[in-house]
Amino acid sequence: xxxxxxxxxxxxxxxxxxxxxxxxxxxxxxxxxxxxxxxxxxxxxxxxxxxxxxxxxxxxxxxxxxxxxxxxxxxxxxxxxxxxxxxxxxxxxxxxxxxxxxxxxxxxxxxxxxxxxxxxxxxxxxxxxxxxxxxxxxxxxxxxxxxxxxxxxxxxxxxxxxxxxxxxxxxxxxxxxxxxxxxxxxxxxxxxxxxxxxxxxxxxxxxxxxxxxxxxxxxxxxxxxxxxxxxxxxxxxxxxxxxxxxxxx
Amino acid sequence: xxxxxxxxxxxxxxxxxxxxxxxxxxxxxxxxxxxxxxxxxxxxxxxxxxxxxxxxxxxxxxxxxxxxxxxxxxxxxxxxxxxxxxxxxxxxxxxxxxxxxxxxxxxxxxxxxxxxxxxxxxxxxxxxxxxxxxxxxxxxxxxxxxxxxxxxxxxxxxxxxxxxxxxxxxxxxxxxxxxxxxxxxxxxxxxxxxxxxxxxxxxxxxxxxxxxxxxxxxxxxxxxxxxxxxxxxxxxxxxxxxxxxxxxxxxxxxxxxxxxxxxxxxxxxxxxxxxxxxxxxxxxxxxxxxxxxxxxxxxxxxxxxxxxxxxxxxxx
Numbered sequence: 415x416x417x418x419x420x421x422x423x424x425x426x427x428x429x430x431x432x433x434x435x436x437x438x439x440x441x442x443x444x445x446x447x448x449x450x451x452x453x454x455x456x457x458x459x460x461x462x463x464x465x466x467x468x469x470x471x472x473x474x475x476x477x478x479x480x481x482x483x484x485x486x487x488x489x490x491x492x493x494x495x496x497x498x499x500x501x502x503x504x505x506x507x508x509x510x511x512x513x514x515x516x517x518x519x520x521x522x523x524x525x526x527x528x529x530x531x532x533x534x535x536x537x538x539x540x541x542x543x544x545x546x547x548x549x550x551x552x553x554x555x556x557x558x559x560x561x562x563x564x565x566x567x568x569x570x571x572x573x574x575x576x577x578x579x580x581x582x583x584x585x586x587x588x589x590x591x592x593x594x595x596x597x598x599x600x601x602x603x604x605x606x607x608x609x610x611x612x613x614x615x616x617x618x619x620x621x622x623x624x625x626x627x628x629x630x631x632x633x634x635x636x637x638x639x640x641x642x643x644x645x646x647x648x649x650x651x652x653x654x655x656x657x658x659x660x661x662x663x
Numbered sequence: 664x665x666x667x668x669x670x671x672x673x674x675x676x677x678x679x680x681x682x683x684x685x686x687x688x689x690x691x692x693x694x695x696x697x698x699x700x701x702x703x704x705x706x707x708x709x710x711x712x713x714x715x716x717x718x719x720x721x722x723x724x725x726x727x728x729x730x731x732x733x734x735x736x737x738x739x740x741x742x743x744x745x746x747x748x749x750x751x752x753x754x755x756x757x758x759x760x761x762x763x764x765x766x767x768x769x770x771x772x773x774x775x776x777x778x779x780x781x782x783x784x785x786x787x788x789x790x791x792x793x794x795x796x797x798x799x800x801x802x803x804x805x806x807x808x809x810x811x812x813x814x815x816x817x818x819x820x821x822x823x824x825x826x827x828x829x830x831x832x833x834x835x836x837x838x839x840x841x842x843x844x845x846x847x848x849x850x851x852x853x854x855x856x857x858x859x860x861x862x863x864x865x866x867x868x869x870x871x872x873x874x875x876x877x878x879x880x881x882x883x884x885x886x887x888x889x890x891x892x893x894x895x896x897x898x899x900x901x902x903x904x905x906x907x908x909x910x911x912x913x914x915x916x917x918x919x920x921x922x923x924x925x926x927x928x929x930x931x932x933x934x935x936x937x938x939x940x941x942x943x944x945x946x947x948x949x950x951x952x953x954x955x956x957x958x959x960x961x962x963x964x965x966x967x968x969x970x971x972x973x974x975x976x977x978x979x
Contacts, residue, residue, distance in 0.1 A: 430931055431795045440799060452913075508767070509776050534912065534932075536794050538779045543737070543767035552738055552843035555764045558906065568846070572906050573760040574678075574915075575857065578848040580736075586842075592899065592913065593906050628776035632789065633802040640938055643959035645950070649973045652944065652962055660942045660959065662863075662921040663888075 415525035415562075415584070417460040417469045419494065420515055420542075421453040421476045423485040424535040433634045440634060449485045452530025454492075455590040458597040459560060460528055461493035468562050471495050473522060477506055477514050483613065490608035491600040497613040502625060504618070508536075510625035512544035517621035519549055524585060526567065531556050531589040546587035554580045556591040664752035665698045666691055668721075669744055671761040672703060672711045674733060679860050680757030680814075682718065682821035687784065687814040688755050689720045689822070694787040695752055698722040701829070704743050704836065706733035716829040719822050724829050729836035734845035735761055741768040742837035748773060751809065752787070758813035766813050775807035782818030796912035796935035816859060817918040817939060851907060856891045858908070863890030864919045866910055866937070869897040870926020870947065870966055877903040880970050881925060887977040893917065893937075895927045911936035926966045929954030946970060 425431055426446040434441050449457075463469040474489040476482040477500040486497035500514050519527055529542030546553035554569035558577060561568045567582045572591045582588075618625045646652045656663040666688045671678040681701075688699040699720055703712045704727045715724040727743045744765070748754060754769055756762030758780045770777035782800075783791035789804045790812060858864065865885040871877045877898065885892050893915070894908040910917055912935040922940035927933060929945070929952055937943070938957050945958035946966050955961045962969050 425795070427932065431798055433799055440795065507776060509771060509774075512767075512771055532913070534796065537796065537912065538777070539763050540767035540770070540777050540779060543764060544771035544777075547741060547768035547771040550840075552840070553764070553768075554843075555737070556760060571760075573848070574859075575853070575907055576848060576850040577905075577907075578734075579846040581844040581846050583842045591906060592896070592909075628805060628807050629778065630804045630806065631801055632804055634794075635800050635802075637793070637797060637800050637938075640943075640957045642956045643943075643961065645955065645961040645963055648964070649962060649969050650976060652960055653973065653976050655960055656921070656942070656944070660921075662942050 415469055416471045416473065416522060417463060417526045417528065418519060418522060418524040419453070419456045419460045419472060419474045419489065419528045421457065421474055421485055421489050422450040422530070422533045423447050423476065423478055423482045424450045424533055427451055427534055433636050437634055447481070449488050450530050450533045452532060452590050454597040455592070455594050456528040456530050457489045457492050457494060458595045459590060462595065463562065464493065473498065473524070475500065475515060475518050477502070477511050479503055486613060487605070487608050488600055490611045491604040492598060496611055499613060499615045500618060500621065501615050502618050504625050505627050506625055507627050507629055508538045508540040509544055509628060510623065511541050512548055513623045514618060514621060514625065515545045516548040517623055519545070526562070526584065527587045529587065529589045531591055542587050542589040551585055551587050552582040553587040554582055555589045557588050558591050558593045560588060560594065664695065665700050665750060666695070666753040666755060667747070667751040668699060668701045669740070669754065669756045669762070669765065670701050670703050670715060671757055671759060672705060672708065674705045674708045674711060677711055677714055678759070679821060680759045680762065680816045682824065683816040683819045684755050684757045684814045685718055685720050685822040686819040687781065688753070690784040690819070691753050691787060697752055700725055702727065702744065704732045704740050706730050712831050714824070716831060717825050717827045719826040721827050721829045724831045725834050726831055727834050727836040731839035732836055736843050736845060737764045737768055738840035738843055739837065740765050741772065742840060744769050745772055746837045747834060748809065753810045753812065756813050758815050762813045766811055770811040773809050773811065775809050775811055776805055777811040777813070778803055778805060779813050780815040781812050782815050796932050797938065798931065815916060817916050851905065855885060856889070858891045858893055859915050859917055861891035862920045863888045864893045864910070864917055865890045865923045865925065866893035866895065866927060867898055867903065867925050868895040868927030869901060871898065871903060874903045880967065883974045884923070884970055887974055895930070895933045924954050924958070925970060927954055928952045929957065
């Protein structure tokens with residue numbers, strides 16, 4: 415079976431972003447960009463399915479600017495077979511990405527589509543679910559365990575206060591949570607090999623998808639700063655201060 | 664037009680996040696003048712619907728009762744919401760695992776954008792939400808006809824569970840989508856308050872070193888303070904505790920009266936989940952740890968000494 419994995423290029427998780435002084439955007443010039451961490455988990459899971467002989471082909475897809483090629487190369491170096499870049503300079507919002515992915519899924523007819531549960535830039539947590547709904551497919555969000563058997567996906571998922579297990583008819587959409595796996599490191603030889611793997615570029619027009627943004631960002635601001643308090647010499651002083659000063663004990 | 668809140672419940676009781684979503688709906692209605700309706704999609708959920716009628720601010724409870732709605736499967740709840748979505752200007756869900764799974768499906772099928780995790784309402788079409796792990800606060804306007812939002816529960820007070828006098832209207836459940844099946848659920852049995860609603864949260868990080876240490880050091884303190892237990896992503900990754908303990912950008916967002924960070928360095932992604940706490944205490948032996956930059960009170964000491972000492976003091 416074929417597995418499609420959606421990957422997003424985001425500001426690296428170690429970077430503390432700053433709002434541009436004009437409030438019109440986030441300063442991402444000269445900032446390190448990486449694959450969204452949850453998408454790495456998604457790629458890893460797909461590659462493991464291939465290594466286990468469950469998946470025959472892993473196709474990675476990204477949407478965005480030309481530099482997303484680097485993100486796709488990383489995914490290829492992790493073990494994906496080929497890549498598709500949906501290239502555009504337009505600001506892409508989750509609904510647009512879901513429609514683009516849906517168009518790719520329509521063409522490629524995968525049995526499984528894996529997304530990271532959320533991107534760490536816009537923190538939306540929407541695209542996988544939206545794509546599933548557009549394609550009328552079942553979904554399991556926040557997966558911590560995934561098994562494929564008898565044409566179904568058995569997925570354990572993280573829920574508030576525990577876990578639950580669902581059985582989905584394939585094709586299905588799964589979004590990844592932290593504990594699903596630990597992504598492998600990309601080695602230099604694999605990165606070299608990845609350069610030879612196929613990468614196709616399409617445009618939203620080719621897929622007949624209108625990607626114009628629906629949401630307008632009016633303002634971006636930094637949250638009110640929390641000031642550092644005091645270092646107390648010992649626990650005894652701490653307890654006294656929590657009682658008399660903070661009044662929380 | 665009215666506002667629809669999709670209620671989260673377990674067929675017996677309404678989950679807390681629903682009450683915060685009702686308050687968000689009440690704020691939206693200040694701008695639209697619309698009524699707030701609460702949908703209970705479940706099975707044998709009459710008692711939940713009855714409890715819903717008493718929530719302050721709810722004018723009507725819609726009850727869709729069918730076996731295939733029993734477990735809150737996203738595909739089936741989505742279909743039932745879509746069957747009534749026409750009459751609503753706003754569809755509001757709590758930003759919990761439940762709401763996060765269902766809301767985007769509804770938005771996509773309505774061909775509208777969704778605004779996730781809103782923390783404030785500026786007008787009928789403009790909402791405030793954190794992005795970049797809460798390091799940036801965005802004010803966003805939707806040009807779509809229907810606004811689908813999920814509500815960060817720490818951003819709005821819980822609506823009162825009494826004082827309301829709504830009516831119940833039974834509606835038909837949409838047919839079973841038939842593509843997903845619920846197998847089982849393991850709910851962690853907790854004899855302490857729930858993490859997102861606790862007044863005190865005791866959280867542990869990598870500094871604890873092991874699952875045994877996490878339990879041995881933190882549980883007595885949480886017991887003494889009547890608090891919930893939480894953890895940093897590092898502690899979850901290291902396998903000290905299950906994922907549902909995780910506080911942070913990718914875990915739970917908490918804002919208790921007192922948040923105690925033990926052996927937590929204070930990565931951006933952790934701070935995103937707890938920096939709205941009223942009072943923050945950090946215990947860490949590294950005086951340079953970033954957690955001290957947000958802590959009201961810091962103790963630079965070995966946690967294996969400081970925390971037991973704290974428990975002793977509370978026992979006296």
